[in-house]
Amino acid sequence: MKGLFITFEGPDGSGKTTVATEICKRLSDLGYEVVHTREPGGIAISEDIRNIILDPKNTMMDAKTEALLYAASRRQHLVEKVFPAMKAGKIVICERFLDSSLAYQGYGRQLGFDEVLSINLFAIDNTYPDMTIYLDVDEQVGLDRLSGREFKDRLDQESIDFHHRVSEGYREVLRRFKDRITIIDASKAKEEVIDASLKEILKKIDDQR
Ligand code: TMP
Numbered sequence: 001m002k003g004l005f006i007t008f009e010g011p012d013g014s015g016k017t018t019v020a021t022e023i024c025k026r027l028s029d030l031g032y033e034v035v036h037t038r039e040p041g042g043i044a045i046s047e048d049i050r051n052i053i054l055d056p057k058n059t060m061m062d063a064k065t066e067a068l069l070y071a072a073s074r075r076q077h078l079v080e081k082v083f084p085a086m087k088a089g090k091i092v093i094c095e096r097f098l099d100s101s102l103a104y105q106g107y108g109r110q111l112g113f114d115e116v117l118s119i120n121l122f123a124i125d126n127t128y129p130d131m132t133i134y135l136d137v138d139e140q141v142g143l144d145r146l147s148g149r150e151f152k153d154r155l156d157q158e159s160i161d162f163h164h165r166v167s168e169g170y171r172e173v174l175r176r177f178k179d180r181i182t183i184i185d186a187s188k189a190k191e192e193v194i195d196a197s198l199k200e201i202l203k204k205i206d207d208q209r
Contacts, residue, residue, distance in 0.1 A: 002208060003086030005127070006201060007097040009173075010135035011166060012156060013142030014186050015193060016095045019135060022194045023201065024093050032205075035085045038095040040073040043080045049073035054153035061154075063109040067116055070101050075123040082127075091205075097129060099173045099181075104155070107169025108162050113176075128180065131204045133197050135186035139167045 008016045017038075024036040040050040052058065053069050074097070085092050098120050106116040143163060146156060174181055182200045186193050 003089050004091045004131070004205065004208065005082060005086060005094070005129045006091065006204070007094045007099070007129040007132045008135065009096060009099045009103075009132055009170070009181075010137060010186060011139050011142040011163070011170065013145035014135040014137045015145075015190065016135055018190060019133075019186075019194055019197055020093050020095050023198055026194075026198055027091060027093075027201070033088075033090040035081070035090050035092045037077070037081055037092065039077060039097055039100065040070055042077045042094070045080070046073040046077045049076075054155060056152070056154045056157060058154060063105065063111055066109065067101060067105040067111055067119060070105065071119050071123040074098070074101075074120065078124060078127060094129075097132075098124060099132060099134075099170070099177070102173050103166045103169030107172065108158070108166040110165065113169070113172055128177075130180070130208075131201070132177070132181045133200065134170070134174065134181050134183045135193065135197075136183050137186040139163050141187060 008020050010016055020036060024034045027034045039046070040053060041047045049069050049072060053061070053066060053073075082092050082094065098117075101116050101120055102113055105111050106113040143160075146152075149156070174183065184193055184196050184200070188196075
């Protein structure tokens with residue numbers, strides 16, 4: 001089988017980690033070779049960049065610097081982890097990718113969708129995901145889920161207006177890339193969200209054969 005690059009997107013608290021972890025387990029049980037990873041991070045250099053971006057003490061960080069750091073972390077992660085796994089025919093399940101930058105930096109930070117897309121095109125060499133699962137949850141539900149977390153990173157601490165703009169950004173992402181994005185209602189019970197996501201992914205694997 002050819003490799004498959006699948007990303008999970010959605011606002012903070014939409015359940016990406018929980019759903020992606022269970023999906024990887026079920027795909028492995030079905031005999032697929034799966035790589036579970038995340039952005040920003042996934043490899044040492046990109047985890048270091050993640051720590052710089054999300055450190056609450058970095059209050060001076062400029063919005064363009066932030067966008068470039070996400071793009072830099074993305075580039076290194078693709079080169080070191082995603083491309084080799086794809087070449088080896090594996091299924092890569094990645095929490096967050098390009099669409100997060102378009103929503104958070106393009107809209108949240110108001111840098112502009114096309115401006116953020118253009119710096120990312122340099123980083124990704126036209127590598128779009130084969131499929132993106134968008135976990136759709138009301139932003140307030142997401143933020144309420146997060147409020148229970150003890151540690152809040154620099155982006156979690158952003159204003160409610162910032163998170164409104166991120167939601168607007170995701171709506172634009174869904175309009176522009178509707179062919180590769182599957183929307184899953186993530187306000188439902190965890191099991192239902194996992195089953196619905198798995199069904200769509202298995203359909204994609206079948207189509208690709
Ligand atoms: P995580 O908490 O989902 O691991 O992501 C860390 C934070 O980084 C989250 O608030 C979303 C944000 N983010 C961006 O702002 N732009 C990006 O390109 C990515 C990948 C994440």
